[in-house]
Amino acid sequence: MIDNASIESLKNSIDIVDVIGNFIELKKAGANYKANCPFHGEKTPSFVVSPSKQIYHCFGCGVGGDSIKFVMELEKLSYPEAIEKLASMYNFSLNYTKGSSDYSDAKRVLETIQAWYVKNLENNPTAKQYLLDRGIAQSSIERFGIGYVPDGNSVIHFLNSALLPLPKAVEAGILAQGEGGRYYARLVERITFPIYSTSGGAVGFGGRTITNHPAKYINSPQTKLFNKSRLLYGYDLAKESIYKNKKLIVCEGYLDVVMFHQAGFTEAVATLGTALTAEHLPLLRKGDPKVILAYDGDKAGVAAALKAAQMLSVSGFDGGVVLFPDGQDPADLIAKGQSEAVAKLLREAKPLIPFVLEQTIYAYNLHDPRAKEAAFGAAKQFLDGLSQIIKDAYIPMTATLLGVSPALFGKQTQPNRAKESFSQKRDDVAQLSILKTLLEKPELIDSVLDVIDVNMFGGYAAMFSALISGEKEHPHLMGLAVDDTFQIMDEAELQGVLRNFLIKHYDMKLKNIVADQTIPFEKKSFLIRKIKTDIIPRLKRGELVAFEGN
Template sequence: MIDNASIESLKNSIDIVDVIGNYVELKKAGANYKANCPFHGEKTPSFVVSPSKQIYHCFGCGVGGDAIKFVMELEKLAYPEAIEKLASMFNFSLNYTKGSSDYSDAKRLLEAIQRWYVKNLEQNKTAKSYLHDRGVSQNSIERFGIGYVPDGRSVMRFLDSASLPRPQAAEAGIIAQGEDGGYYARLVERITFPIFSPNGAAVGFGGRTITNHPAKYINSPQTKLFNKSRLLYGYNLAKESIYKNKKLIVCEGYLDVVMFHQAGFTEAVATLGTALTQEHLPLLRKGEPKIILAYDGDKAGVSAALKAAQMLAYAGFDGGVVLFPDGQDPADLIAKGESETVAKLLREAKSIIPFVLEKIAESYDLYDPRAKETAYGAMKQFLSGLSQIIKDAYIPMAATLIGVAPAMFGTQTQPNRARESFSQPKNDVAKLSILKTLLEKPELIDFVLDVIDIKMFGTYASLFASVVNGEKEHPQLMGLSVDESIKTMTEKELERALIQFLKTYYEEKLKRIPKDTTMPSSQKVYWIRKIKTDIIPRLKRGELVASVTNI
C-alpha cells in the first residue's frame, strides 16, 4: 500500500497545469487555462483548468476534479494506479507500507483465481460442451481466458491451499461474508468470463450458469478495481482494432463479444449487465471511432438501443444501430455460420439520429391527434438537444415521420445546450455568488443558515445542500468554483447580499399570499401584516432577519 504521507507529498509537488498539459493543449484564458475537453467532442473549448484551485472542470460534459482524478478518468486507472502513473511522470519516489489492503495484492489474487478457473474448465466436460455447442472455438476460449468455477467448497479449499486470505478475496469480490460472519463463494457452478481493465489487468468476473439458476449471469460486485459502469467487456482485446479501423461495436453479452471476435469483428465489446451510461463515454471516445449498437431485436433490446442512441446523439457520436431479427442474437447467427449475414447487417446499420426519430414515431398512434401531439413533443425535445446544424438537417425527416410542417419545429437556433453556463438573471447571479462564497469560505455556512433556509434558494436548493454537505466534487460546484464571472464576496458583502436576497424573497411572498387558495384568510392577514410592518422594515434598516419558512 502506498504511504498516505507519500501521496500528500506527491500532490503538493505536482501542478495540475503540467499534468493535464501532458495530455491536451492548454491555452491561457485570464487566470485559468482552457482546452477542448478530452472527455467529449467539442469545437469550442469548455474545459477549464484552474492553477490557483488545482482543479479542472468541463462546462460541456460536467467532468471535474484534481490532477489525480484527471489521470484516473483519462487513463481508466484505479486510484493507486493513477498515483503511480503520476509519480513516474514526474520522477517522484513513492514510499510503501506493508498491508493486505494493497491493491496490487488484490490484482495478484484475481490473477491466481483466474488461472484456477481456466484449469477447471479443462476438467469439466459439461461446461466445455456448452461452449462448443454455442459455437465457441478452443482458440476463443484461450484468447478470452474463459474458465469454470465449481462448487463453493472447492473455491474455499483453493483459497486456503494457495494461501490467499479470505478477507482479501472478499475485497476482490471473489467471495462474500454472510450475516453469520462466514464466507461463501459469489460464483458457483458457472462458466467464467474474466473482465479486464483497458490496459489488460484482471479486475473482475462474469459468470454464466450451466445449472439453470434463475440468475443466468452474475458479475463481480463493485470493488476498488471493478466499476462495471466504466468498463466494457473485451475492450482490452478490441482496442487495437478500434483504433485502427475507427469502429467500435457495442453488443449485449459476453458470448456475443466472443463470437463477434471469432468471426473477425474484433472491434466488439459489451456492457457488463448494465445499460450504456454516461460513464462509458470517455472510453467510447478514445480513438474517435464510429459506434455501432448491435442489440437484440426484442422489446428489451429496442428499448436499450433507443436510450443508448439518444445518449450517443446528444454526446455528438457518429455511428448506427443494428437490431438482430427474429429473436436471434449475434452469437446465434455466427454459430450457425451466418457471419456474412452479420456483416451485411452491420454495413446497413441505421444511422443513430434517424433510428431515434423513427422509433419515437413508431411509439405513438399518429392517427390519434393527442398521441400525435405527444409524439411531436418528444421529437422536438430530442432534436433540441442536438447542435443547431445537426438539428436543422433532421427537421425535414422528423416532420415527415409524424406528418407536420417543418416550420413547427422552429427556425430559430437555441444556444448549444451542451455548455452549462452560469450566465443567469441578476437574482440567480446573486444566489450563485452566495453559494460560491460559502464554497470558498465554509466557515460562513452557519452564519448564512441562521437567516436563510435551504428551500428558499428554489432551483438552487439542491446545490445549496451540496455546499452545506461539503460535496466539493459536485460537477456544478466545480464549475461554479472556476467560473470567473461569479464573484466571491467578503463577509460584509455577503451580509448585504443576504439582506437584498431576503427583501426580494419576502416581496415575492407578499405578491403570492393573496393568491394562495390553501391558506386561511386569517393567516393571510397575519403574514401580510408581519412582512409589511416587521420583516421588510427591519431588512431596509440593514438588519438580518431569521428565515421564516412556515408561511
C-alpha cells in the same frame, strides 16, 4: 510503504489526459482539453487539462493538480490509495519498501484464481461442451481466458491451499461473508468470463450458469478494482482495432463479444449486465470511433438501443443501430456461419438520430391528433438537445415522419399546449423556475407571497394565480410540470432567485416612478428614496424585502 522510485516511474508512464479521460469526457480545445468540472456544477466548461504541463485547473472553482491529485479528489482517496488505484488502472507493478497493499493483494487473488478457473474448464466436459455447442472455438476460449468455477467448497479449499487470505478474496469480490462470518463463494458452478481493465489487469468476473439457475449471468460486486459502470467487457482486446478502424461495436453479452471477435469483428465490446450510461462515455470517446449499437431485436433490446442512441446522439457521437431479427443475437448468427449476414447488418446500421426519431414518433398513433401532438413534442424535445446545425439538418426528416410542416419547428412556434415552449428570456426563466419550484414544493408558497405580489409576474400572473388556487389541471401549469427546462430549486436557491427577481423589479419600478408625471412630488421623492436607499441595498445584502405595493 510504496517505494518513491516506483511512484516516479508510475508518474512518468501515465498521461493526464488519458487518466482524467477515464472519469470524465474531455474535448480538444486548441493545445489543451476542456470539460465540465466534476468538482462543481457548471454548464459552460471551465475545467482545462494541459497535456504539455500534465496538470489540470478549473477556472470556475479553482481546483487543480496532477493525475494523482485528480484521482485523490474525485475518488476521495489518500495519496497512497490514489497511487495504487492508478497502478491498478494501468496494470503497473509497484514496489514496496515494506509489506504490500490491498490493491496488490486483490490483484494477486484475481490472477491466481483466474488461472485456476481456466484449468477447471478443461476438467469439466459439460461446461466445455456448452461453449463448443455455442460455436466458440478453442482459440477464442484461450484468447478470452474463459474458465469454470465449481462448487463453493472447492473455491475456499483452493484459496486456502494457495495461501490466499480469505479476507483478501472478499476484497477482490471472489468471496462474501454471511451470518456469523461464514465465507462463501460468489460464483459457483458457472462458466467464467474474466473482466479486465482497459490496460489488461484482471478486475473481476462474469459468470454464466450451466445449472439453470434463475440468474443466468452474474458479475463480481463493486470493489476497489471493479466498477462495472466504467468498464466494457473485451475492451482490453478490442482497443487496438477500435483506434485503428475508428469503429466500436457495443453488444449485450459476453458470448456476443467472443463470437464477434471470432468472426473478425474485433472492435466489439459489451456492457457488464447494465445499460449503457453516461459513465461509459469517456471510454467510448477514446480514439473518436463511430459507435454501433448491436442489440437483440426483442422489446427489451429495442428499448435499450433507443435509450443508448438518445444518449450518444445528444453527446455528439456518430454511429448507428443494428437490431438483430427473429429473436436471434449476434452470437447465434455467427455460430450458424452467417458472418457475412452480420457484416451486412453492420454496414447498413441505421444512423443514431434517424433511429431515435423513428422509434420515438412511431410509438404514437399518428392518426390521432392528440397522439400526433404528443409525438411532435417528444421529437422536438429530442432535437432541442442536439447542436443547432445537427438539429436543423434533421428537421425536414422529422417533419416528414410526422406529416407536418417544417415551419412548426421554428423558434417562435408553440405547438403543444400540454408542453408549452416558453420564451427563454432570462426574466422568463427566473419566473418560470420560481413557479416550477412552487408547483413541486407548495409548502414554500406562503414565504414567496410574503415578498412577491401576483401582479409582479406580468404575463405569468394567471399561472401564479392558478397555482395559488390549487388549479393543478391548468394547461400552462401542466405544461410547466413536464418541462425539464426549468429547475426545481431548494429553499436557498429559491431565495437567491427571488432576490435577483426583486432587484430587477424595483429597478424597473424606480424608472417608472421617475417617468410618471402624475405622482405628486413629495410622494415621488419618498418612493425614490425608499427604493434607492432602503429596499434595493437590503436586497443586495441578501435580505428578502417584503413586498411594497405603493
